[in-house]
Amino acid sequence: YMVDKGNHRHFMEKEIHEQPEVISHTLAHYLDFTNGTCRQLDLPFDFAAINRLAISACGTAYLAGLIGKYWFERHARLPVDIDIASEFRYREMPLSKDDAALFISQSGETADTLASLRYCRKAGMKIGAVVNVRESTIARESDVTLPTLAGPEIGVASTKAFTCQLSVLAALSVRAARARGAISAEQEKALVRQLSEAPRLATQVLKLDTEIEKLARELGKYKHVLYLGRDTNFPLAMEGALKLKEISYIHAEGYAAGELKHGPIALIDEKMPVIVIAPHDRIFEKTVSNMQEVAARGGKIILITDREGAARSTVDTLATIVLPDVPDIISPIIYALPIQMLAYYTAVFMGTDVDQPRNLAKSVTVE
Numbered sequence: 228y229m230v231d232k233g234n235h236r237h238f239m240e241k242e243i244h245e246q247p248e249v250i251s252h253t254l255a256h257y258l259d260f261t262n263g264t265c266r267q268l269d270l271p272f273d274f275a276a277i278n279r280l281a282i283s284a285c286g287t288a289y290l291a292g293l294i295g296k297y298w299f300e301r302h303a304r305l306p307v308d309i310d311i312a313s314e315f316r317y318r319e320m321p322l323s324k325d326d327a328a329l330f331i332s333q334s335g336e337t338a339d340t341l342a343s344l345r346y347c348r349k350a351g352m353k354i355g356a357v358v359n360v361r362e363s364t365i366a367r368e369s370d371v372t373l374p375t376l377a378g379p380e381i382g383v384a385s386t387k388a389f390t391c392q393l394s395v396l397a398a399l400s401v402r403a404a405r406a407r408g409a410i411s412a413e414q415e416k417a418l419v420r421q422l423s424e425a426p427r428l429a430t431q432v433l434k435l436d437t438e439i440e441k442l443a444r445e446l447g448k449y450k451h452v453l454y455l456g457r458d459t460n461f462p463l464a465m466e467g468a469l470k471l472k473e474i475s476y477i478h479a480e481g482y483a484a485g486e487l488k489h490g491p492i493a494l495i496d497e498k499m500p501v502i503v504i505a506p507h508d509r510i511f512e513k514t515v516s517n518m519q520e521v522a523a524r525g526g527k528i529i530l531i532t533d534r535e536g537a538a539r540s541t542v543d544t545l546a547t548i549v550l551p552d553v554p555d556i557i558s559p560i561i562y563a564l565p566i567q568m569l570a571y572y573t574a575v576f577m578g579t580d581v582d583q584p585r586n587l588a589k590s591v592t593v594e
């Protein structure tokens with residue numbers, strides 16, 4: 228199987244740019260855009276009959292699962308337990324054979340995720356696996372494989388596999404919502420229509436590359452970076468920090484914006500850029516007050532939002548990345564792109580080995 232970089236400098240850049248296409252393929256696998264419905268899936272469990280869904284995964288796949296939790300709980304009123312696979316196995320939580328477990332893994336070979344799967348199998352649970360490699364061990368050992376159609380991902384830092392995992396989880400949450408009677412056929416149709424807009428909006432966001440590259444040259448001057456977000460932008464803040472530390476080796480942390488005052492605020496000074504992921508939603512004003520706390524201490528704010536001038540009147544920002552207005556359900560998919568690009572261009576600026584960062588492996592088969 229030959230995969231080349233085409234006219235891109237790195238696989239990571241190529242994979243970032245493939246996202247509109249692979250998100251579109253993945254969504255089309257789960258959704259029928261013509262009828263505005265979720266496709267029937269041959270699931271070994273009934274979303275209407277389970278009381279909880281246990282999700283576990285590692286790394287970026289875990290952060291996709293965390294966003295999935297917001298979706299399943301919000302749309303389907305289905306409680307979700309989400310764990311880092313290496314914790315899940317040992318924390319001795321009560322498991323019920325009447326509930327289902329979902330494992331997320333690009334490679335389908337991550338040792339801790341596989342061990343968690345076997346642990347749930349022993350408990351008699353029904354098992355689904357969101358994997359990118361369909362002939363992987365995790366796929367083979369699950370009751371149902373829910374594929375991401377991202378194609379081979381070569382860059383060690385996951386990009387397109389992440390947004391495809393999100394696409395699967397978003398579609399599944401709508402499926403679950405319908406099955407559980409939490410939404411009407413009309414609402415399903417509306418959500419499916421909103422999801423169908425993801426590829427087009429992703430294409431639009433990729434055009435911000437020159438602007439983000441310029442900003443990355445600034446970010447590369449700092450030693451520490453803090454990412455903040457609320458709601459689904461909280462896991463995304465952690466993903467932004469993970470991407471940046473993995474490939475640029477700049478120390479980064481992702482925090483829930485509301486937790487700022489409970490710790491990380493102690494670190495804020497003029498040497499600390501703070502990347503705030505905050506679309507103009509119902510909690511935007513809360514995040515504005517967090518930004519004011521950062522600005523008051525000299526922190527440099529980089530705001531990723533959807534409205535030009537959204538916060539400018541109240542807070543001084545170093546830069547604002549303005550994305551198009553996007554429907555709520557696809558917001559995490561679209562907002563993932565600028566944080567990936569920011570990490571990518573910062574790493575390029577730092578001159579690191581972007582596709583093969585030191586000490587990291589694409590697939591971790593040791594525990």
Ligand code: G6P
Pocket residue numbers: 285286287288331332333334335336337340383384385587588589590591
């Ligand atoms: C490694 C990779 C990450 C990935 C994680 C989980 O740490 O560097 O990019 O998110 O493993 O991998 P998986 O294949 O299970 O998604």
